[in-house]
Amino acid sequence: MxxxxxxxxxxxxxxxxxxxxxxxxxxxxxxxxxxxxxxxxPTLWGPDAEPESAIRLSWTTLHDTSRPLLAEIEALRAELQADGVDRVVLAGMGGSSLAPEVITSTAGVPLTVLDTTDPGQVADALAGDLDSTVLVVSSKSGSTVETDSHRRIFEKAFTANGIDAASRIVVVTDPGSPLESASLDAGYRKVFTADPNVGGRYSALTAFGLVPSGLAGADVGALLDDAAAxxxxxxxxxxxxxxxxxxxxxxxxxxxxxxxxxxxxxxxxxxxxxxxxxxxxxxxxxxxxxxxxxxxxxxxxxxxxxxxxxxxxxxxxxxxxxxxxxxxxxxxxxxxxxxxxxxxxxxxxGINPFDQPDVEAAKKASRALLDNPDAANAGEPSFVDGPVEVYGVPGTAGPSTLAETLRQFLALVPDAGYISVQAYLDRLDDASAILLRTELARRTGTQTTFGWGPRFLHSTGQYHKGGHQNGVFLQLTGAVENDLEVPDRPYTLGVLQRAQALGDGQVLAERGRPVLRLHLTDRAAGLAHVVRALEGIGH
Missing domain, CATH: 3.40.50.10490 (Glucose-6-phosphate isomerase like protein; domain 1)
Structure with missing residues (x-):
């Protein structure tokens, strides 16, 4: 190759x-x-971009500079396997999870990816065989709220099951980050540091992409060989x-x-x-x-x-x-x-491809809601249609059925605009939600994207606020049957998930974008109800 x-x-x-x-x-x-x-x-994108690009271009040589990692990854994998540990769970968001998921899926090796705040999906990961599990905590700074929550939850679960938690946690982070020092103090099994001059979305061939993939059994050396060629x-x-x-x-x-x-x-x-x-x-x-x-x-x-x-x-x-x-x-x-x-x-x-100036807005709004539980309450729905509560009907004339609401909402898509479906649900148990992308695209003739929340906030979330302002946003949230506490934090995963949906919706609405939120009081029945409501919408 x-x-x-x-x-x-x-x-x-x-x-x-x-x-x-x-x-x-x-x-x-x-x-x-x-x-x-x-x-x-660093001058290729103009003087305004130069300070950022000067510290973001090391990805061009990763096929060489990442090679010393290969032996470290293989040695740790052998150690873990000798201890009977061969199930890899990855806690990471954005570039920390997307590249490893592609690498391992393509290689056909198992990797459990946690890039969600849905309590059900995290509970499913916890229900796996903890005796054979290693958790890879992957974050440049360690301040990523989703990843920090996963680490706290798994650390408590390991301990509760009589497992030395520190021996089952591997960290990937930037050198000198708060997470690095905290992990060393905690005595975690291994701390890998990545090149700090590589942004998250360019980090596929850094430790962020290679460590979880290699521990799971993918041939990461071949990736570097192909990149080098x-x-x-x-x-x-x-x-x-x-x-x-x-x-x-x-x-x-x-x-x-x-x-x-x-x-x-x-x-x-x-x-x-x-x-x-x-x-x-x-x-x-x-x-x-x-x-x-x-x-x-x-x-x-x-x-x-x-x-x-x-x-x-x-x-x-x-x-x-x-x-x-x-x-x-x-x-x-x-x-x-x-x-x-x-x-x-x-x-x-004519833009700087290395910054993400609008990503922080949704994070700030979510944090503000977490700090103020009353504000995080969604309030009363505009109306209820079967298993679906409807919140916020911008630019519509007060319809009382889901079908009419969707019809009026979709009429707000401008010429050459797009529809963004954002599902704050369980990516495994609620996988049928992705059918809404094809249904909406087919019935409206409009380009339609689909994102699982909050993972898309670390991905297309920047474009939604900073790109062409011609999108309309359909949020899906769902009832939480069994919530999960986040140890030593004043919120549960369910509360965090709701705050992320409401916070992002708030930022989009403040920027004049139409946002419609459908809350599914019964997830399976609610998704089917939404699909049926779309049946009367033709191209």
Whole structure:
């Protein structure tokens, strides 16, 4: 694999797009963007971005600098297996969970990912065999509220089951972080530190991506080999450079109004790649009122991909004769390719691809609600329709049925806008919620995204507030039957989950975006009721 960089390919299937991208690519070559990027030149995105980019470019050499980790990971895995510990649970958000999930799913090795505050989903993870479990706590600072909550809950559960908790907790963090010092003081099994000059969404090939994946049994050395092979061609100032070609195509498409990038897998052998790319692209480009909104479609035949309009560009992960762009290559190479292409697109869009200026707004709103339990109360619903409570009906005329509410709400989508479905539910037990994406896209003809809350807050949440302001937001929350206490914190997981939904909805509403929240008093029945309510909405 390592000696076949030609496996990495970007094909511009759409000849119109190929023609539009050509002058962008020529300019990128003339400006020597690829070689400057590989040499970590922080001036590529302008003087305003330079302070941030100066400390965010180490991802370009991770295929070399991460290699010392391999022996450490393998040694720890052997130790754990000798102790009968072979179940890996990962507590992490955003880049700390999305890359390991793609890596392990593609490798076909088990990894339990906790990037949720849903009590039921966390309880399911706790119900696994704790005697054989190691918890990987993955956070750059350690202050991520979801990950800190998971650590506290598992630490208590280990102890309650007679297990030495410190021996079952492995930490990945930045050097010098509060989490590093606290973990060393607590005597946790192992503390890995990652390169601090790599942002979370570019961290797939750092300790954040490699440690949990390697402990779970994935061949992370092969990822670095494939990335190393790809780096040779990605650093060339040539129009044959697939990173420049892809970045130029994304920039050219956006320049003519295609502000959405619709992903579908076409037999790549990579599982869940769109979810990782979604964070990388949305958080990197969605700011200053511009950006590229990723839409992850279920298949090439899905609504939004098969019938993409002029406001969208289709990208196949794998070979394709119908998508506008087809990208092929092994996973390690694709990680690096998309990172190059995203920052190149950022240059063409005139933004800083390394900051996330709007992410903190929702976190602050959630913290304020946690500090004020009365404010965190959702209040009375506008009305109740069966197992669904309806909260907030912006721009509608006071309907009293769910079907009419949805009809009026969806009528608020502007031309070339999008619908965002945000499900603060159990990603496993409530998995059918994702059907709402296809239903809405098919019935409205509008590009529709789906995100599990709060995980999307660390991903597309930046675009929602900072990107093109043409989205409408459908929140789903659900009744909590059995809540979980967060040790030494004044809130439960259920309270935290509600505060995150209400906080983000509040920020979106303050920015003039339509937000409709549907609370499912019975989750299964409520989801079915929402789908039935959509049946009368036609394209």
């Amino acid at each position: 390592a000696d076949q960089p030609e496996q990495l390919a970007v094909t511009l299937v759409d000849q119109r797009l190929a023609g539009e991208a050509a002058p962008f690519a020529e300019r990128l070559v003339s400006d020597r963007v690829a070689s400057k990027l590989t040499s970590q030149d 790809a780096s040779k061609v990605l650093s060339l100032d040539s129009e044959e450079n697939p990173g420049l070609r892809l970045g130029a195509a994304l920039g050219a498409a956006h320049a003519r109004g295609a502000e959405k990038v619709v992903f579908a897998d076409t037999g790549s052998g990579i599982t869940g790649f769109g979810d990782w790319a979604e964070q990388l692209i949305a958080e990197s480009t969605g700011k200053n009122g511009t950006g590229l909104l990723p839409v992850v479609a279920e298949s090439p035949d899905s609504p939004g991909f098969a019938d993409a309009g002029t406001d969208a560009t289709t990208v196949a992960i794998g070979p394709s004769a119908t998508a506008a762009i087809a990208v092929t290559g092994p996973l390690g190479a694709q990680f690096l390719l998309w990172e190059y292409a995203t920052v190149v697109a950022g240059r063409l869009l």
